[in-house]
Every structure is written in C-alpha cells, then in structure tokens.
Amino acid sequence: MARKRKILKLFIGVIIGLISASLFKQNTETRKNVNSCVSDYEVYDSAEIVENRVNDTNGFLLVGVMTAEKYVNTRAKAVYETWGKNVPGKTLFFSSEVSRSNEIPLIPLPDIDDNYPPQRKSFAMLKYMYDNYLDKYEWFLRADDDLYVRNDRMEELLKSVDSNKAWFIGQAGRGKPHEIRSLALKKHENYCMGGPGIILSRETLKRIVPNIEECLKNLYSNHEDVELGRCVRKFAGISCTWAYEMQVIFYHNQSSDAFSGNLKQKYIHSAITMHPIKEPQNMYRLHNYVKGQTIQEKQQESLTLHRDISSSMAYFGIESFQLQTAELVEDLPLYPEPPGSKHFLGDPEFLGVPASLTKFNYKTTQDVLDWELISKSLYSFKDFNPKKRIGSSIKEGLTDIVREIMEITNSNSKQRGRMIEFKELLYVYWRLDPLHGADLILDMSLLYKKYTGNKMTVPVRRHVYVQQAFMGTFIREVTNNDEVPETGKNSQNTTVENMFIGDVLANIGKMPLPKIFNYKSDTENNRYINFILPLSDRFETFTRFMNIYENVCIIDEETTRLLIVLYRNENNIEEFNKNLELIHTTQRKYPSSDIAYKIITETFSRGKALQYGVDLNKNDDLLFFIDVDIVFTHKSLQRIRFNTVKRKQVYFPIVYSLYSPKFLNQSSSDNLKQSADYNLSNREGFWRQFGFGITSIYKCDFINLGGFNMSIAGWGVEDVSFFEKAIKSNYNIIRSVDPHLIHIYHPIECDNNLEQAQKNMCIGTKANILGSLYDIQNFYLKYKHLFR
Ligand SMILES: *[C@@H]1O[C@H](CO)[C@@H](O)[C@H](O)[C@H]1NC(C)=O
Ligand SMILES: *[C@@H]1O[C@H](CO)[C@@H](O)[C@H](O)[C@H]1NC(C)=O
Ligand SMILES: *[C@@H]1O[C@H](CO)[C@@H](O)[C@H](O)[C@H]1NC(C)=O
Ligand SMILES: *[C@@H]1O[C@H](CO)[C@@H](O)[C@H](O)[C@H]1NC(C)=O
Ligand SMILES: *[C@@H]1O[C@H](CO)[C@@H](O)[C@H](O)[C@H]1NC(C)=O
Numbered sequence: 048m049a050r051k052r053k054i055l056k057l058f059i060g061v062i063i064g065l066i067s068a069s070l071f072k073q074n075t076e077t078r079k080n081v082n083s084c085v086s087d088y089e090v091y092d093s094a095e096i097v098e099n100r101v102n103d104t105n106g107f108l109l110v111g112v113m114t115a116e117k118y119v120n121t122r123a124k125a126v127y128e129t130w131g132k133n134v135p136g137k138t139l140f141f142s143s144e145v146s147r148s149n150e151i152p153l154i155p156l157p158d159i160d161d162n163y164p165p166q167r168k169s170f171a172m173l174k175y176m177y178d179n180y181l182d183k184y185e186w187f188l189r190a191d192d193d194l195y196v197r198n199d200r201m202e203e204l205l206k207s208v209d210s211n212k213a214w215f216i217g218q219a220g221r222g223k224p225h226e227i228r229s230l231a232l233k234k235h236e237n238y239c240m241g242g243p244g245i246i247l248s249r250e251t252l253k254r255i256v257p258n259i260e261e262c263l264k265n266l267y268s269n270h271e272d273v274e275l276g277r278c279v280r281k282f283a284g285i286s287c288t289w290a291y292e293m294q295v296i297f298y299h300n301q302s303s304d305a306f307s308g309n310l311k312q313k314y315i316h317s318a319i320t321m322h323p324i325k326e327p328q329n330m331y332r333l334h335n336y337v338k339g340q341t342i343q344e345k346q347q348e349s350l351t352l353h354r355d356i357s358s359s360m361a362y363f364g365i366e367s368f369q370l371q372t373a374e375l376v377e378d379l380p381l382y383p384e385p386p387g388s389k390h391f392l393g394d395p396e397f398l399g400v401p402a403s404l405t406k407f408n409y410k411t412t413q414d415v416l417d418w419e420l421i422s423k424s425l426y427s428f429k430d431f432n433p434k435k436r437i438g439s440s441i442k443e444g445l446t447d448i449v450r451e452i453m454e455i456t457n458s459n460s461k462q463r464g465r466m467i468e469f470k471e472l473l474y475v476y477w478r479l480d481p482l483h484g485a486d487l488i489l490d491m492s493l494l495y496k497k498y499t500g501n502k503m504t505v506p507v508r509r510h511v512y513v514q515q516a517f518m519g520t521f522i523r524e525v526t527n528n529d530e531v532p533e534t535g536k537n538s539q540n541t542t543v544e545n546m547f548i549g550d551v552l553a554n555i556g557k558m559p560l561p562k563i564f565n566y567k568s569d570t571e572n573n574r575y576i577n578f579i580l581p582l583s584d585r586f587e588t589f590t591r592f593m594n595i596y597e598n599v600c601i602i603d604e605e606t607t608r609l610l611i612v613l614y615r616n617e618n619n620i621e622e623f624n625k626n627l628e629l630i631h632t633t634q635r636k637y638p639s640s641d642i643a644y645k646i647i648t649e650t651f652s653r654g655k656a657l658q659y660g661v662d663l664n665k666n667d668d669l670l671f672f673i674d675v676d677i678v679f680t681h682k683s684l685q686r687i688r689f690n691t692v693k694r695k696q697v698y699f700p701i702v703y704s705l706y707s708p709k710f711l712n713q714s715s716s717d718n719l720k721q722s723a724d725y726n727l728s729n730r731e732g733f734w735r736q737f738g739f740g741i742t743s744i745y746k747c748d749f750i751n752l753g754g755f756n757m758s759i760a761g762w763g764v765e766d767v768s769f770f771e772k773a774i775k776s777n778y779n780i781i782r783s784v785d786p787h788l789i790h791i792y793h794p795i796e797c798d799n800n801l802e803q804a805q806k807n808m809c810i811g812t813k814a815n816i817l818g819s820l821y822d823i824q825n826f827y828l829k830y831k832h833l834f835r
C-alpha cells in the first residue's frame with residue numbers, strides 16, 4: 048500500500064553532438080607483408096605480425112579465430128578489422144594448411160583441411176595456443192569467424208573470475224531432444240555451444256591439451272563443440288557454466304534480421320558476444336554501432352566528471368570566470384589548460400551544471416521555455432496546427448529514452464528481486480533548452496514484478512525526469528576540396544579538431560577561419576552559374592530582368608552565363624521582335640558576356656522550355672532555372688553556388704513574392720525597380736512556400752533525377768512533381784528562404800482549358816498573391832458596397 052507517491056527521478060545525460068566517426072580512427076600502422084610460404088610450426092611470420100600490431104603487455108586474453116580458406120578475406124578480415132584488433136591481449140587466425148592471406152595474420156595449420164565439422168582444426172588450434180602461449184595468457188577464447196565480441200565487457204567479465212581455477216565459460220547447450228542420444232550426453236552433462244564463443248582458463252587448457260589425441264580418437268558425434276565439451280569434462284573435470292544469464296551475454300540468434308536490421312535492441316545492448324554475423328558488412332555495421340554506444344557512455348562519464356569538477360570548484364571557492372583569464376590558470380590545478388588550448392577541458396559553467404529542471408534561469412518573460420505536450424498526438428504551440436500526428440523522429444527518440452530508462456531501472460533488479468516492465472507512456476512533456484539540452488517529463492505506466500519473498504505483480508505509475516544534455520561542439524576539418532563532410536568516408540586524410548563552441552566563439556575574430564567554413568576551393572566559388580530563362584512575350588518585364596542581369600552579372604563580372612529560351616508567339620510577333628532586339632543589343636554592348644538564346648516556335652510550356660535549355664548545357668554545368676519576374680543580387684548567386692553540390696545536393700530556394708502594387712503604397716514605376724532591395728514585411732509580400740520553380744542543380748543530377756515530366760503542359764505542376772522526385776531520391780535537398788530572390792507581382796491568367804487540379808492551383812495562387820489579408824480586408828470594408 049503506497050502511502051505516498053514516490054517520484055522516481057532519473058537523470059540521464061544522453062549526448063547529442065556532432066561526433067565524427069574518425070575520432071576513433073584506428074591506428075594505421077604499416078603492416079609487414081605476410082610471408083605466404085608458411086609450412087610448419089617453426090615459421091610463423093604472421094604470428095609475429097600480430098605481436099607487433101597488438102600490444103599484449105598484460106597477456107590477458109588470447110583469441111583464436113577459426114576460419115576457412117574461403118572466408119579468409121571476407122569474414123576473418125572483418126573480424127580482424129573490427130573487434131579483433133582491440134582485444135585485451137592478442138588475436139590469432141587459424142585455417143587449413145592451404146589457406147593464405149596478405150590481409151590478415153593467418154596461421155595455416157599443417158595437416159588440417161577445411162572439412163566440416165572442424166573438430167581437428169579446433170583441437171589443433173588449442174594445441175597451438177597451448178604450445179606457444181600457455182604461460183603468456185590467462186584466458187583463451189575459441190571463436191568462429193562470424194562472432195562479434197565486445198572487448199570492454201569481456202575484459203570486465205573475465206577480471207571478475209579467478210583464472211587460476213579451471214573454467215569452461217560459454218552458453219551451455221544440451222542438444223535438441225532428438226539429438227541427445229546421438230550426442231552421447233548423460234542427463235547432467237552439457238557442453239559450451241561453439242557459436243557464441245567458448246572461453247577456457249589457463250588451467251583448463253593445461254589439463255586438456257596433453258590429452259587431445261585421446262579425445263580425437265573417441266569422437267561420439269560430428270559436433271565439434273560437443274566433443275570439446277566432452278574432452279573438457281573428461282580431463283578437466285568441469286562442465287560449461289550453467290548460469291541462466293549466459294544465454295544473454297553469450298548471445299546467439301539465428302534469425303535472418305538479428306544483426307542486419309535495427310540494432311537498437313535489448314539483446315544487442317546486453318550481450319558480450321554475438322553470433323552469427325555471416326555478412327562482413329554487418330560485422331562492420333555492428334562494430335560502428337557498438338563504438339557509437341561507447342562514445343555515448345564516455346560522454347556520459349565526461350558529463351559526470353564535469354559536474355564533479357564544477358561542484359569541487361564551488362567547494363574551493365574558485366570562480367569560473369577566473370578561467371577566462373589565462374594568467375590565473377596556473378593557479379588552478381583543476382584546469383591545467385587555458386580556454387582555447389587544445390586540451391582545455393571545457394567550460395564548467397555549461398557542462399558542469401547539475402542535472403535539474405532549473406538549469407536555465409529566466410530573466411524576462413520571453414525567456415520562459417514552454418513545454419510541448421505529447422500524448423496520443425503532439426500538441427505544440429510552435430505549429431499552426433494545434434494538434435498533429437507524432438512524427439517518426441519523436442517516436443524513435445521516445446523509444447530510445449524509454450529503453451534506456453528501463454535498462455537503468457532494471458540494472459540492479461537481481462539484488463532487489465524485482466523486475467519492472469514498461470507498459471505505456473501516458474503522456475510526455477518536452478522542451479528544448481537551447482543552452483543545455485532537452486528536458487522531458489514522462490508519465491509512465493509500469494508493471495512491478497517481485498519474484499522473491501512475497502511474490503506479487505502490481506501496476507504502478509511513475510514520473511520520470513530525463514535530461515539529454517548537450518556536450519561541446521566537435522569540429523571536423525575536411526581537407527578534400529570537393530567533398531562535403533561525410534562521416535566515415537575520407538578518414539584517411541581527415542584531421543580532427545576537438546574544440547568547444549566557446550573557444551570557437553571566443554577566438555573567431557583572431558584566428559584564420561578553419562577550412563570547414565571554406566571547404567570549396569576558389570574554382571568552386573567562381574563556378575559558372577548557367578541561367579536558363581524561359582521567355583514568351585513580357586517585353587517590359589524582360590527589360591527589367593536584363594537591366595538587373597547587366598548590373599549584377601555583367602558589370603560586376605560575376606561568372607554567369609545566360610541562356611534565354613525565347614518563344615515566338617505568332618499572335619504577338621511584335622513583342623518577340625522587341626525581346627530579340629534587346630538580346631542583340633546587350634550582346635553587342637558586351638561581346639564577351641556569354642548571353643545566348645534559342646528560338647522555339649511551339650506553344651509555351653515552362654517544363655519544355657527549361658528542358659531545351661538543359662539540353663544546351665554540358666553535363667558538369669551548374670544550372671539555375673529562373674523566371675523573368677525574379678529579381679536577384681550577388682548574395683543569391685553566392686547561395687546558389689554554396690547550396691548546390693554536384694552528385695549530392697539540389698537547391699530549391701523559397702523566393703519572396705511581392706503583392707500587387709495596387710495594395711502597396713507604390714506607384715507602378717516603383718514596381719519596376721531595378722534592385723532586390725526590399726524590406727520584406729508581411730504587408731508587402733510573402734514567402735512563396737508552394738513554389739518550386741526556381742531551382743539550382745547540376746545538369747547530371749537533373750538527368751539522374753529523370754528531368755521534368757514532359758507530359759505536363761501549361762501552367763505549373765511540373766516543378767512540384769520534380770521536387771517530389773528529388774525528395775524521394777538520395778539527393779540532399781536544401782529548401783530555404785532567400786531574401787534576395789524576389790518575385791515581382793504580375794497578374795496571373797488562368798486558362799479555362801487547364802486540368803482541374805492545375806486550374807485550382809492557378810486560381811489559388813492568383814488569389815494568394817494579390818495582397819495581405821490585412822489590406823484586402825481594409826479594401827473590402829472600404830468598398831463593401833461594390834461587393835454583393
Ligand atoms: C606497449 O605498452 C607498453 C606499456 O604500456 C609501452 O611501453 C610500449 O611502448 C607499447 N608497445 C607498443 C609497440 O606500442
Ligand atoms: C532474434 O532476432 C529477432 C530479429 O531481430 C528478434 O525479433 C528476436 O526476438 C530475437 N530472438 C531472441 C531469442 O532474442
Ligand atoms: C593528406 O593531406 C596531406 C596534405 O594535404 C597530403 O600531403 C597527403 O598526401 C594526404 N594523404 C592522403 C592519404 O591523401
Ligand atoms: C499605405 O499608406 C497608408 C497611408 O499613408 C497607410 O495607412 C498604409 O498602412 C500604407 N500601406 C502599406 C501597405 O504600407
Ligand atoms: C525599407 O525601409 C527603409 C527604412 O525603414 C526605407 O527607407 C526604405 O524606403 C524601405 N524600402 C522599401 C522598398 O520600402
């Protein structure tokens with residue numbers, strides 16, 4: 048009977064931060080070439096190589112990985128390049144006599160073939176370990192080439208066991224019921240299953256290896272692990288560890304998506320060894336995942352230490368502002384390195400704040416951080432929509448948090464004789480403190496199960512307070528000019544700078560900009576932008592456009608080209624002639640200006656016009672689809688160059704659209720102003736969020752994405768369908784406002800013959816771009832009598 052509702056407080060610092068994978072870049076020591084003519088026990092060059100690569104000063108664990116000729120350069124190599132390198136000791140690979148490898152340090156066992164079951168291989172491997180390393184290592188692990196081992200946890204486990212005794216550690220197996228007879232096991236006998244790995248202490252190895260010949264003579268089954276178990280039982284007098292837990296920590300899951308699907312699983316989080324990982328790419332993937340978890344654990348540790356430092360500083364009366372002055376640093380043993388230096392430990396004022404909901408101090412009413420409420424839906428004050436579906440990112444985030452809470456809650460469940468099971472989240476409050484991280488309050492429905500003493504199962508409800516703290520900012524410098532930072536790819540030549548954002552801000556004026564702010568080379572910054580302008584009639588507007596082009600691009604020597612796709616409209620031949628004349632005049636005036644045109648005589652279609660323009664460009668050209676109504680500045684051109692990346696990224700700027708001059712206090716001549724110098728107020732215009740026509744993209748990417756849908760004629764839509772294609776592709780989409788790309792109002796004519804969807808869009812746009820709601824309302828009030 049709970050008299051008082053206890054509030055369970057858990058503060059979890061999960062770390063959000065940009066961590067480059069290459070922080071954990073492996074040593075790339077040069078590898079000696081393996082002598083491929085290894086024939087007997089005496090010449091084990093490859094073993095020497097391992098010795099050089101792995102510093103086995105502590106002689107703790109010797110891992111023997113059994114592989115076969117056909118897996119040497121796939122599975123075994125994957126083991127070697129992942130966990131095999133970091134064992135607390137040494138890893139050796141064993142295979143048949145004929146196996147060779149230049150990739151991994153391999154020991155071909157004489158007189159051994161790759162036949163299955165590998166009983167002789169296994170025993171020969173143990174003999175090799177015994178002959179060469181018995182005195183040098185405390186523990187011996189017999190592993191397969193499809194095993195993954197978490198070295199840190201393995202070390203922790205083995206250090207808690209006395210290696211002077213005989214031990215046979217692994218997941219105990221008894222065989223399937225129908226097999227028990229053929230395995231020749233007695234009722235109480237077991238063996239360690241080979242898949243998830245088998246560990247022998249030095250004492251065990253010492254007792255069995257001298258008797259291997261006898262074990263091999265008395266094989267009862269064709270299961271290698273069963274026979275090893277029999278041998279160990281007979282000569283070491285022990286059986287495999289029976290503990291129920293071993294199923295969890297020596298984990299085996301035959302399911303095809305066990306290690307290839309989502310890795311955020313309880314069984315992966317609690318395992319020490321995992322089996323089977325048949326595909327090498329899954330081995331690397333799992334390894335990265337485990338490293339990510341390790342980073343997270345280390346960051347949590349770092350956060351806790353920062354909190355200790357901070358409270359110690361308070362205890363000793365050291366003010367954190369003293370840190371800011373470098374002279375005083377010598378007097379502060381807690382902070383041997385001053386801010387700005389490479390080994391500065393980080394700002395205790397931010398990182399050391401203890402976990403609490405009052406980390407952030409309000410000073411004014413604007414500072415108050417509002418909470419959002421998540422229950423069955425997301426209720427957010429940030430959105431126009433007062434209630435909406437919970438997006439997948441929030442769902443996944445909450446699942447992660449709940450899993451972590453449950454792991455922590457149940458971590459000591461054994462001592463307490465109880466398990467707590469998660470039922471559901473009743474509601475969640477969520478807010479973001481921009482200085483420190485995210486705060487959550489979860490109302491959880493749980494099931495409390497006591498399994499010792501008075502056994503009982505009780506539903507309970509608890510509040511949990513969670514903080515996900517920000518860490519410092521990590522900055523990675525990429526030297527390769529053409530590449531946008533991409534984790535893990537070019538770790539070969541990546542230098543890692545690890546700075547806290549405070550240092551960056553403090554020094555930003557003094558130091559030369561790190562390369563990351565300038566990762567495009569000069570040629571990239573001057574890359575030609577190829578304007579493609581579809582044009583039909585509209586001479587007056589075209590004049591304005593050419594004026595701006597002249598001022599911004601020609602006179603100021605921007606690296607641009609202009610291609611006009613000019614439609615010859617027989618009903619308005621005069622406008623066509625004027626347009627053509629203007630092009631010729633400009634060409635004559637600036638002979639080197641790279642202005643070209645193509646005359647088209649069919650009916651106007653923007654999609655087709657742009658396609659004609661695209662066809663005239665080269666594969667590597669950076670294209671910019673523009674309309675004659677748009678005015679632009681240098682700044683827009685910079686953004687185009689910056690935001691469009693070949694083979695990676697497409698830029699869809701959101702232009703600012705001016706309302707009809709009739710609703711603005713401008714004369715119509717103002718409307719033809721020759722600059723994009725507008726004030727952007729909600730009375731003057733709006734962001735054209737629904738317009739996707741202004742696009743910048745490399746031609747090869749445009750082609751890769753399949754170009755425009757040519758069966759769409761007339762007004763609009765082709766840009767929307769192209770945008771949708773781009774979203775579904777692997778390209779990165781940059782969709783952002785550009786305050787220097789301004790669409791000047793011009794009235795829209797909606798053709799009655801358009802398809803209904805297009806027509807609706809057209810009429811919608813026509814109404815939307817007329818004026819602000821405020822002005823239209825005033826207009827209506829003023830001229831009410833004219834409306835019916
Ligand atoms: C191995 O570790 C010892 C002690 O930590 C160190 O002195 C030695 O230089 C290391 N050897 C190599 C090859 O890294
Ligand atoms: C094996 O893996 C599958 C797929 O991830 C999972 O659904 C299943 O629960 C796992 N089995 C065990 C016994 O952990
Ligand atoms: C890495 O960059 C340095 C300097 O830019 C260059 O000298 C070196 O060859 C590069 N190394 C690789 C592996 O690309
Ligand atoms: C236009 O001018 C009138 C009178 O000066 C003013 O009341 C109104 O707010 C202005 N409209 C806009 C859109 O600036
Ligand atoms: C923008 O605002 C400035 C200062 O308020 C004013 O001088 C300028 O005329 C405005 N420009 C436009 C286009 O309204």
Ligand SMILES: *[C@@H]1O[C@H](CO)[C@@H](O)[C@H](O)[C@H]1NC(C)=O
Nearest residue numbers: 753755756757758759760768
């Ligand atoms: C192109 O547009 C037409 C008409 O809207 C549509 O029926 C067709 O499916 C589209 N083709 C592609 C490849 O999207």
